[in-house]
Amino acid sequence: MSTAAAYAIPAPDGSFEKVTIERRELGPDDVLIDIKYAGICHSDIHTARDEWGGTKYPCVPGHEIAGIVAATGSAVRKYQVGDRVGVGCLVNSCGKCVPCLAGEEQYCAKGATWTYNNPVPETVQPGGYTMGGYATQIVVTESFVVAIPDGIGLDVAAPLLCAGITLYSPLRHWNTGPGKKVAIIGMGGLGHVGVKIAAALGAEVTVLSQSLRKRDDGLRMGADHYYATSDKETFRQLRGSFDLIINTVSANLPIDNYLRLLALDGTLVILGLPDQPMSVTGRNLAAFRRSLAGSMIGGVAQTQEMLNFCAAHGIGAEIELISADEIDSAYERVMASDVQYRFVIDTATI
Numbered sequence: 001m002s003t004a005a006a007y008a009i010p011a012p013d014g015s016f017e018k019v020t021i022e023r024r025e026l027g028p029d030d031v032l033i034d035i036k037y038a039g040i041c042h043s044d045i046h047t048a049r050d051e052w053g054g055t056k057y058p059c060v061p062g063h064e065i066a067g068i069v070a071a072t073g074s075a076v077r078k079y080q081v082g083d084r085v086g087v088g089c090l091v092n093s094c095g096k097c098v099p100c101l102a103g104e105e106q107y108c109a110k111g112a113t114w115t116y117n118n119p120v121p122e123t124v125q126p127g128g129y130t131m132g133g134y135a136t137q138i139v140v141t142e143s144f145v146v147a148i149p150d151g152i153g154l155d156v157a158a159p160l161l162c163a164g165i166t167l168y169s170p171l172r173h174w175n176t177g178p179g180k181k182v183a184i185i186g187m188g189g190l191g192h193v194g195v196k197i198a199a200a201l202g203a204e205v206t207v208l209s210q211s212l213r214k215r216d217d218g219l220r221m222g223a224d225h226y227y228a229t230s231d232k233e234t235f236r237q238l239r240g241s242f243d244l245i246i247n248t249v250s251a252n253l254p255i256d257n258y259l260r261l262l263a264l265d266g267t268l269v270i271l272g273l274p275d276q277p278m279s280v281t282g283r284n285l286a287a288f289r290r291s292l293a294g295s296m297i298g299g300v301a302q303t304q305e306m307l308n309f310c311a312a313h314g315i316g317a318e319i320e321l322i323s324a325d326e327i328d329s330a331y332e333r334v335m336a337s338d339v340q341y342r343f344v345i346d347t348a349t350i
């Protein structure tokens with residue numbers, strides 16, 4: 001057992017405070033990582049504030065982890081001390097079920113182990129629950145660690161470990177490429193990375209944001225068009241336009257309004273995870289044979305593929321680097337859609 005310094009929230013309405021946490025002893029397949037940067041995903045906020053229910057306190061969030069290998073277990077072959085590595089939302093899965101064997105560990109039939117707020121498998125650490133990346137170190141099984149290519153800075157790579165793969169996976173699944181019209185709803189942490197990746201894949205990209213405030217940034221990142229959803233005219237003008245719409249919004253939306261923007265056989269993919277249900281009118285799906293779908297992050301192999309793709313296309317997240325004592329105020333700014341475009345904690349300040 002080793003210890004790490006971390007920032008934990010003690011209760012749903014509490015403030016983050018510095019704590020010491022235990023990390024498991026290094027097993028043969030384990031990698032000890034010195035965390036350098038940890039992104040703040042909106043899922044961290046949903047969990048820290050117990051919006052989804054079931055949060056265990058104290059809670060150390062953080063699943064956008066970039067760092068350097070500090071030690072390796074005796075059977076580790078893929079990584080050496082000093083390697084640049086990342087960890088995303090997953091730290092374990094059964095490895096035997098159909099989704100796991102297909103490299104889709106996030107859909108593990110037995111339930112994957114998430115990087116924080118999840119019971120640790122009995123075989124790994126009986127009675128433990130996971131603590132995430134707002135910390136100085138983490139121990140992760142080799143097969144859930146990915147390599148960060150030299151071309152990307154660790155700070156701008158960190159958000160790719162969740163935001164990047166969460167957008168890359170559905171964009172690839174629904175065959176985004178030249179000739180495809182893709183709209184991204186929400187120009188936040190997920191959305192801005194989605195704009196960059198969809199543009200690099202060759203699609204015609206439209207941003208649907210609440211206002212035109214971030215329009216120049218969106219166009220600079222590769223969007224071809226940018227519309228304000230506060231303007232009713234947007235929904236009239238864009239009716240029947242898109243092959244794929246990706247919803248990254250953390251709050252409920254009037255889904256029917258967005259379904260009507262899909263072309264024949266178009267798909268609306270839900271990524272945002274607000275805690276309340278949203279309603280859908282059947283005729284908006286039936287018309288034009290539209291689909292409503294969802295997608296959850298991506299598997300380990302695809303996360304590595306995404307990082308290699310981003311390095312080859314010069315894609316990193318656009319970040320505001322903060323110190324650990326600024327986490328509470330960063331959360332407030334994310335809640336107010338006032339982030340450009342991902343807060344990243346410099347873990348040297350923990």
Ligand code: NAP
Binds near residue numbers: 166191209335
């Ligand atoms: P974020 O940085 O807060 O971005 C969300 C964006 O949604 C905001 O920047 C804002 O964009 C828009 N928005 C916020 N409130 C809105 C409202 N009331 N009405 C309309 N638009 C609104 O959050 P994120 O980190 O990108 O995460 C977004 C959601 O995805 C969260 O619910 C998170 O839990 C979920 N998530 C899901 C997965 C998955 O695997 N499915 C993975 C990661 C995160 P504009 O200012 O441009 O309007």
Ligand code: ZN
Binds near residue numbers: 041163
């Ligand atoms: Zn996330």
Ligand code: ZN
Binds near residue numbers: 096098100
């Ligand atoms: Zn499995």
